[in-house]
Amino acid sequence: MISYVYIIFLLITAIHATIFHLPVNKCPQEDSLRKCFDQHYIKGSVHFRDDFVDYNKDIKFEYNRLVIYFPVAFVHPVDILDIQNTIRCGVKLNFPIVARSGGHSYEGYSIGDKDCYLVVDLVNFNKITVNTTSQIAIVETGNILESLHYKLSQLSFAFPAGICSNIGVGGLILGGGMGFLNRKFGMSSDNILDAQIVLANGTVVNNAKEYPELLWAIRGAGNFGYGIVTALTLRIHPIQKIATFFHFIYDFDQTPLVFSVVNQLGNNLYQNLTLLTKMGISQRSTYVYGVYLGSVYELQSYIQDFIKLSKPKNVSYTEDESYNVLMLIDGFDPPKAGFFKVKSFFIDSTGISYEGVRYIMRFVESLKCHLHFNVLLIGGGRVNEIKRKETAFVHRGFLYHIEIKIFVTSKTCIQELENFSHHFQRRYANFESYQNINDKQLDNWQCRYYGENFEKLVKIKREYDPYNLFRWNQSIPTNTEISCY
Ligand SMILES: Cc1cc2nc3c(=O)[nH]c(=O)nc-3n(C[C@H](O)[C@H](O)[C@H](O)COP(=O)(O)OP(=O)(O)OC[C@H]3O[C@@H](n4cnc5c(N)ncnc54)[C@H](O)[C@@H]3O)c2cc1C
Ligand SMILES: *[C@@H]1O[C@H](CO)[C@@H](O)[C@H](O)[C@H]1NC(C)=O
Ligand SMILES: *[C@@H]1O[C@H](CO)[C@@H](O)[C@H](O)[C@H]1NC(C)=O
Ligand SMILES: *[C@@H]1O[C@H](CO)[C@@H](O)[C@H](O)[C@H]1NC(C)=O
Ligand SMILES: *[C@@H]1O[C@H](CO)[C@@H](O)[C@H](O)[C@H]1NC(C)=O
Ligand SMILES: *[C@@H]1O[C@H](CO)[C@@H](O)[C@H](O)[C@H]1NC(C)=O
Ligand SMILES: *[C@@H]1O[C@H](CO)[C@@H](O)[C@H](O)[C@H]1NC(C)=O
DSSP states (O other), X not given: OHHHHHHHHHHHXXXXXXXXXXXXXXXXXXXXXXXHHHHTTOOSEEEETTSHHHHHHHHHTOSBTTSOOOOSEEEEOSSHHHHHHHHHHHHHTTOOEEEEXXXXXXXXXXXXXXXXXXXEEOTTOOOEEEETTTTEEEEETTOBHHHHHHHHHHTTEEOOOOSSTTSBHHHHHHTOOOSTTHHHHOOTGGGEEEEEEEOTTSOEESOGGGSHHHHHHHHHHTTSSSOEEEXXXXXXXXXXXXXXXXXXXXXXXXXXXXXXXXXXXXXXXXXXXXXXXXXXXXXXXXXXXXXXXXXXXXXXXXXXXXXXXXXXXXXXXXXXXXXXXXXXXXXXXXXXXXXXEEXXXXXXXXXXXXXXXXXXXXXXXXXXXXXXXXXXXXXXXXXXXXXXXXXXXXXXXXXXXXXXXXXXXXXXXXXXXXXXXXXXXXHHSOSOOOTTSOOTTOTTHHHHHHGGGHHXXXXXHHXXXXXXXXXXXXXXXXXXXXXXX
């Protein structure tokens, strides 16, 4: 009897682990939506809530399990016409619509901000076409970063994008895109040359560059509600076949020294040293790692001052094909779905103060949840050569960006993170935050994400989505009383 009960218990636990508590009720107008889809012969698969297994798979695709809503349906269009028809039905029946590429939004915005959204999942938009002569790639937005990196490195090309390999091209590039190659090639969004977009009224814009304001907006705010971007034309960059990954390890106590060396050298580090890029602080140690697009031998002369001054206790280099090097980095931030909360800070060009570093260290030591603390060097690189108003991506002129990501195992941790962030931002960091590290709790997000570009973004939104079809907590609104000047 006991073992029988125990088996049932195990079964229930197993089911809970793999299947969410799906709502059994229907969304308002759900039946009409089905009819509308049938009438318009949507060719791609459509998963409503009662399509239990497939719908559950679609839900589980979301990376952050802390924020889960239950859409009315997931549509997986196979072509532009499917997207247009989905929009037509959504508009007619008053369902808000969101696009989903990689499902890595930290606030779950690719399934909306409440139940009953209509999700346009771009998984079938996965073509990549590369022209090495013109140094251009046309990349459909349903691709994950790994596919892009892989394809390009086969041809000895690179694109500055994110670090985690299964993030979506759509969300990451349209909202900025930070990673190892930014110092050399700029933000991902700085490299958008053109785009294909399905607008709220169903019209397809095949060449966004014929609509300069729209192109301006999607270079940094393209995932904030301007339409469904189906393909991006990107500037790609020739690189050497060989790249080097390096990794320096420090004792936790050395953290202030490491920061002071980054502050001192960061703005003048060799630009081709796309590095330094990342440093991480954990409860145990602090490390600096990065990528150099060239051999170990070449790297030595550019990095020796940094090593001499910061005194790592261990130094290691891995020379390999660029693809392997870029993928190696992935191992440092395992892309497993779970419960996360993130915060973003930009640090001015002089760097963070000694007191600021001590404040971080105390937080890292006291926090009960596991965390990733990542610092990405921007100073002295291509990102800062571009003017704040040149594209929607406003954050220019900073020395580094700090991302704190906690693996939430208790509510207390979230409160501790909120408290830390509030004080840290006021005392030691700039006012701005990176829009792709989205955070619902952030006050004044409009100005923190977009600064003086916000009002122009609202004006452009009004032009291309006047009825606010693409809307959620932090999408660009059609009207505002906020001024960020
Ligand atoms: C594990 C992890 C690692 C990360 N690492 C990095 C990093 O190294 N560098 C960095 O810059 N960022 C990083 N991020 C943040 C990341 O850039 C954003 O979460 C990004 O928005 C995710 O894109 P996605 O397509 O995967 O997300 P989705 O959840 O699919 O989309 C995110 C948002 O963009 C919108 N959107 C998606 N596709 C389209 C489209 N085709 N047209 C219009 N709107 C669209 C969605 O509606 C949603 O609002 C990371 C996030 C995670 C979870
Ligand atoms: C690649 O670009 C070059 C230069 O713009 C052009 O002449 C060529 O036709 C393109 N190749 C393909 C296959 O489109
Ligand atoms: C940086 O690398 C590029 C090749 O990617 C090269 O053309 C350029 O000269 C290098 N810059 C410096 C300052 O060495
Ligand atoms: C220290 O560096 C050496 C190479 O210099 C490497 O083999 C070793 O794995 C490193 N140790 C750690 C703990 O990373
Ligand atoms: C919030 O942070 C401040 C400053 O670091 C600290 O003094 C205070 O105890 C914290 N409050 C909570 C509730 O953690
Ligand atoms: C849809 O909106 C765009 C942008 O405002 C406009 O150029 C286009 O003419 C509109 N299409 C239709 C069919 O109204
Ligand atoms: C986000 O939007 C939902 C509904 O659309 C609302 O219930 C919620 O309060 C909003 N959250 C914030 C932080 O604004």
